[in-house]
Amino acid sequence: MSAALAPDLRWPEEGVSRVPFRLYSDPAVYAAEQERLFRGPLWHYLCLEIDVPNPGDYCLGEIGEVPIVVTRDEDGALHALVNRCAHKGALVCLKERGHADQLTCVYHSWSYDLAGRLKSVAFRHGLRGKGGMPEDFDLGAHRLQPIRLAVFCGLVFGSFSAATPDIETFLGPFVAGVLRRNLGRGVKRLGRHSQIIHNNWKLYAENVRDSYHATLLHTFYTTFKINRLDMDGGMILSDDGRHSLSYSKRDALRESDEYANVHSAQYKSGLHGPELLEGFTEFDDGITHMIQTVFPTLTVQLTLNSLAVRFFTPRGVDRTELHWNYLGYADDSPEQTAIRARQANLTGAAGLVSLEDGCINEFVQRGAAGSGEATEFLEMGGRDVASSDGSRATETGIRGFWQAYRGVMGW
Amino acid sequence: MIAPELRARIEDFLAGIARAIDDDALESWPDFFAPDAIYRIVPRADYEAGLPVGILSCQGQGMMRDRVLALRTANIFEAHTYCHLLARPLLERAPDGTIAARSNFALYRTQQAGGTELFAAGKYLDRIVEREGALLLAGRDVVLESRRVDILIVLPI
Numbered sequence: 001m002s003a004a005l006a007p008d009l010r011w012p013e014e015g016v017s018r019v020p021f022r023l024y025s026d027p028a029v030y031a032a033e034q035e036r037l038f039r040g041p042l043w044h045y046l047c048l049e050i051d052v053p054n055p056g057d058y059c060l061g062e063i064g065e066v067p068i069v070v071t072r073d074e075d076g077a078l079h080a081l082v083n084r085c086a087h088k089g090a091l092v093c094l095k096e097r098g099h100a101d102q103l104t105c106v107y108h109s110w111s112y113d114l115a116g117r118l119k120s121v122a123f124r125h126g127l128r129g130k131g132g133m134p135e136d137f138d139l140g141a142h143r144l145q146p147i148r149l150a151v152f153c154g155l156v157f158g159s160f161s162a163a164t165p166d167i168e169t170f171l172g173p174f175v176a177g178v179l180r181r182n183l184g185r186g187v188k189r190l191g192r193h194s195q196i197i198h199n200n201w202k203l204y205a206e207n208v209r210d211s212y213h214a215t216l217l218h219t220f221y222t223t224f225k226i227n228r229l230d231m232d233g234g235m236i237l238s239d240d241g242r243h244s245l246s247y248s249k250r251d252a253l254r255e256s257d258e259y260a261n262v263h264s265a266q267y268k269s270g271l272h273g274p275e276l277l278e279g280f281t282e283f284d285d286g287i288t289h290m291i292q293t294v295f296p297t298l299t300v301q302l303t304l305n306s307l308a309v310r311f312f313t314p315r316g317v318d319r320t321e322l323h324w325n326y327l328g329y330a331d332d333s334p335e336q337t338a339i340r341a342r343q344a345n346l347t348g349a350a351g352l353v354s355l356e357d358g359c360i361n362e363f364v365q366r367g368a369a370g371s372g373e374a375t376e377f378l379e380m381g382g383r384d385v386a387s388s389d390g391s392r393a394t395e396t397g398i399r400g401f402w403q404a405y406r407g408v409m410g411w
Numbered sequence: 412m413i414a415p416e417l418r419a420r421i422e423d424f425l426a427g428i429a430r431a432i433d434d435d436a437l438e439s440w441p442d443f444f445a446p447d448a449i450y451r452i453v454p455r456a457d458y459e460a461g462l463p464v465g466i467l468s469c470q471g472q473g474m475m476r477d478r479v480l481a482l483r484t485a486n487i488f489e490a491h492t493y494c495h496l497l498a499r500p501l502l503e504r505a506p507d508g509t510i511a512a513r514s515n516f517a518l519y520r521t522q523q524a525g526g527t528e529l530f531a532a533g534k535y536l537d538r539i540v541e542r543e544g545a546l547l548l549a550g551r552d553v554v555l556e557s558r559r560v561d562i563l564i565v566l567p568i
Contacts, residue, residue, distance in 0.1 A: 189462065190462055190463050190464040191453075191457050191462045191463065191464025191465055192454075192457065192462075192558065193454050193457070193465075193466050193558040193559070193560065194558060194559045194560070195559065195560040195561070195562065195563065196559060196560070196561050196562070197562065198562065217487060219484075219485040219486070219487070220481055220485045220486065223485055271473070271477050272472075272473030272474065272476040272477050272480075273469070273470065273471055273473030273474035273475075273476075273477050274473075275470070276474060276477065321559070326464040337463055338463070340464070341463040341464050341468065342468070342470065344464045344468075345467060345468060345469075345474075348466060348467075349466055349560035349563055349564055350452065350466050350467040350560075350563065350564035350565065352478075352481055352485075352486070355486060355488065355563040355564070355565055356486065356487045356488065356563075358488075358560075358562045358563030359487075359488055359489055359562055359563060360487075362562070
């Protein structure tokens with residue numbers, strides 16, 4: 001890494017309970033992240049396996065700012081390729097999802113097979129014996145840049161780094177187990193949209209690990225008793241602290257006096273359309289709400305019966321695109337699909353319990369502008385990185401994120 | 412063929428819905444709908460793919476009232492206003508007597524810090540009925556050209 005891309009950043013002595021605000025606004029930090037984190041030794045979410053079900057299917061994805069295309073070849077094998085022509089660097093695949101026998105760049109008709117190997121070059125031998133590539137041009141010396149690919153529970157991941165451990169080791173046994181619970185059987189897509197949030201990507205990464213804010217900011221939750229901190233629940237971290245699971249059990253609410261003065265718990269009206277919250281029990285562990293994060297940018301959500309895969313992509317130092325993929329199980333009945341569709345109203349860009357996240361991270365971005373050496377203060381639930389089973393009044397998930405971030409970034 | 416007089420009434424009806432939203436008379440917004448009407452905001456790609464989940468849906472007036480109540484009392488967001496520009500609707504009488512209306516729209520959003528920006532563009536696909544002399548929406552699909560929302564959607568479109 002060049003010195004220009006290695007900003008001089010000294011982490012506060014207190015460790016992960018302090019976070020310099022500069023990390024959200026410094027272009028040099030952003031550039032360093034692209035290299036060390038997005039092209040570093042991690043698995044990054046690319047797409048769902050159902051996006052590329054058949055040989056010849058392809059689907060676009062991204063890792064940081066790098067455009068990726070995931071293909072399924074004639075033999076059914078998946079490939080992850082940088083979507084950049086080996087000739088002039090143009091995008092090769094343009095459609096978000098498509099089907100092709102070969103991948104041909106529209107600029108000069110360089111054609112690749114589905115594994116990314118260069119197969120032909122237009123006018124390679126020129127026209128009427130004039131022009132063309134030099135005699136020693138070797139098709140085999142050029143191809144779309146391949147990256148590593150892994151599939152786990154229908155989620156397709158990519159990695160630029162040979163140092164990334166295999167996907168199960170990366171996830172760890174606990175996270176792998178929760179993913180198997182939620183995505184271990186066939187799924188179908190119910191809908192998708194995205195939102196542009198006007199903040200650095202790490203503010204959203206914190207936000208989804210922040211079980212402390214959820215019932216204070218998202219007042220719809222509290223009001224209708226979908227998720228409160230006095231329900232049984234917890235924040236469980238992977239052994240290395242980088243992945244997290246926040247969960248709660250709606251049937252295990254023991255109303256706590258601490259909510260008496262919380263603004264969000266004061267709205268007592270019932271719903272005019274109570275069927276919004278009608279659902280069905282599909283797991284026997286009693287968990288009715290879970291937000292699972294996979295470092296750095298993937299989140300799997302099960303809010304009552306609303307199953308969604310969220311991921312977020314940096315769009316500059318102060319812009320992030322947050323993607324919502326709503327899923328059902330392949331064997332859902334029409335009634336179950338209708339319930340998931342109704343409950344999708346709880347989350348997403350217009351989510352009754354999530355829409356505040358569209359602006360709250362921007363409020364931090366704007367509030368922390370020009371802060372010099374100021375830092376965040378993250379001591380709720382202690383100063384360490386450890387699971388907090390039994391209480392979600394903690395910022396341990398956020399500290400876990402920063403511990404992993406510091407490790408990858410070398411800070 | 413829709414009689415010119417009925418067309419004029421429908422155009423006023425549709426403009427009145429936009430006015431209710433633009434003028435922050437949101438409590439009256441559900442009253443433009445039949446009690447069991449379905450209101451949805453769906454990105455065009457998902458609409459054309461026939462996917463069941465959009466960005467927002469209300470099944471019946473009750474859920475519409477809940478949306479308004481939630482944004483008045485529970486949801487937290489930065490103040491903003493809408494300005495709808497409606498295009499002339501295409502009208503067609505369906506075999507069941509309802510009227511299918513399709514009108515393009517552009518929606519500008521103004522944030523409290525100033526600055527008016529195009530927030531959404533798309534089409535209303537409405538099913539209009541007449542009950543006791545009054546026009547009502549029996550269903551409204553708001554089909555957005557883009558599936559990418561800037562910041563959030565909290566006010567109805």
